[in-house]
Amino acid sequence: MEKLSSISVFAPATVANVTCGFDVLGFAIDAPGDTLELTLTETGEVRITEITGDEGKLPLAVEKNTAGVAVLEYLKHLGIKQGVDIRLHKQMPLGSGLGSSAASAVGAAFAINELMGAPLERKDLLPFALEGERAACGFAHADNAAAALMGGFVLVRSYEPLDVVNISVPEDLFVTVIHPDVEVPTKQMRKLLKEQVPLKDAVTQWGNVGGLIAGLMSSDYALIGRSMEDVIVEPLRSTLIPGFQEVRKAAMEAGALGFGISGSGPSQFTFSQGPETAQKVAEAMEEVIKSLGFTYQVYVSKVNMQGPTVLAAEAQQQSTV
Template sequence: MKKITAFAPATVANVSCGFDILGFAIDQLGDRVTVALNDTQELKLADIQGDGGKLPFEAKKNTCSVAIRAMLDHLGSDQGMDIYLEKGLPLGSGMGSSAASAAAALVAANTLLGTPFSKEELVPFAMEAEKIACGAGHADNVAPSLMGGFVLIRDYNPLDLIKLPVPLGLHCTLLHPHLELNTADSRSVLKKQISLKDSTVQSGNIAGLIAGLFLQDFQLISRSLKDVIAEPSRALLIPGFYELRESIQSIGALGSGISGSGPTIFVLSPDKEIAIMAGKVSEQIFEKMGLDVDVYISEVNDKGAYVLE
């Protein structure tokens, strides 16, 4: 094979209390990347669609080529490739847009080279791409986009990834108001220090959330979806955030939070019916504020990135 197309899904990072260490993948929504071998020793961005002309064609600045270059350097290979990116995710949305591009590019290129790496082994290369996208090589988007499901990053040095179980019936509603927040701006509002009390509360919530996933205990998941570190600062950047939270709790949703650095908000529900209701309630809230919002209803994608053709 000399040409392969791969798909990588959108992701929700942080998942409230799991700041920088937890994320999960969404179904259907994501990016496609086609990679073709060429006879040069260069990585070339041949075409980019769906980005409104905002993404760079320069290989050192595009997450697709940066991720592939990191993989090729690890292999000691100078194989040239042409890269065709089709964006299905809005930029600056908090849905892991840069991560999905890198993940799809890596899966396509890895397959072209005979699959020398597992999807988990591709994560460090995708993290290199995240550095140029948002200034930090976090794995809470790239790991679930590649591996699927819920992924816990227990440690970064060395990288220690744990794939967690997904309770039967769990659904996610993604709400993307038509705002754009840069990751760097969202990180700039965070407190530089946290109290011992907040650290203790956050630790209990992330432990409770992980236990709830293993036990398939929706009530425990609901009680644990609370972030006392990043959310209080970031929520101020997203109109209607707290009104939405109160509304979705009244219809039986498990909880909500900011997806990644925002402005997308995620809602977890115990079944599809409640997830759909959460979307309708949220549309009404944003409509009152004069904001358009895109609503996506999805199960958790346990497959991750994969080859299309």
């Protein structure tokens, strides 16, 4: 097998929390996502040479950038001193609730592992991506990163020790995501959360998490729909998302199984049975967002089962000297 000298990869966006599963449920979607280009160098340094699509908001300093930290932690783990140049192309809005920082961290960890000959299994790259997440937003939460890395729908059963479980999804389950162009920083959304919740609400939430997972694994679309209720986080966060209740009403009337905030917002998502319904839901949500005067992006797809993928790779040139 030829050793690679450069690689371009795509890492998908994700929906985390999935209404009732705060910090423990997430899944990947086909679009949007980030593209990263990594090239091995003889400098002995990890450098970020270019970032596009971020309007100059992201740091080029490696130790402060989610992609840079993931590469640094990976090389440190293997005890390798290797020069790497990173080019990061952001293809989703920052602060969108679509796992922007996780996609960058996952793409970087996946790419450097491929350049090194893939000595680690994909699941073993998660700790490096989580350190990238920590650098980006202060929290090493795994719901976005695990879904982006592993693809599919994931349950973070435990953080100490880290235990991530893949959950099967029905064949005809489709996702609609709409992102209004309003930035709501994750840190601001987390400040809204309470340290304690009433036992009654906790019991309701546990039932919904169990019901959602059971519905996904048994292809019970009705159970999926009635389990998509969040009584702890969504009532607080939805107040900062313009038009949330109106968009929800339109989506449900168009046939969505359920509706919720994607991550910390402002993106919102629905599950639908079948592509036709998912598209009708998208159109209904668009009409509301348009009427509110916001620009937006909308995405319709199945749950992305692939995770990060290689777009292009170049083998090392052999010296003829």
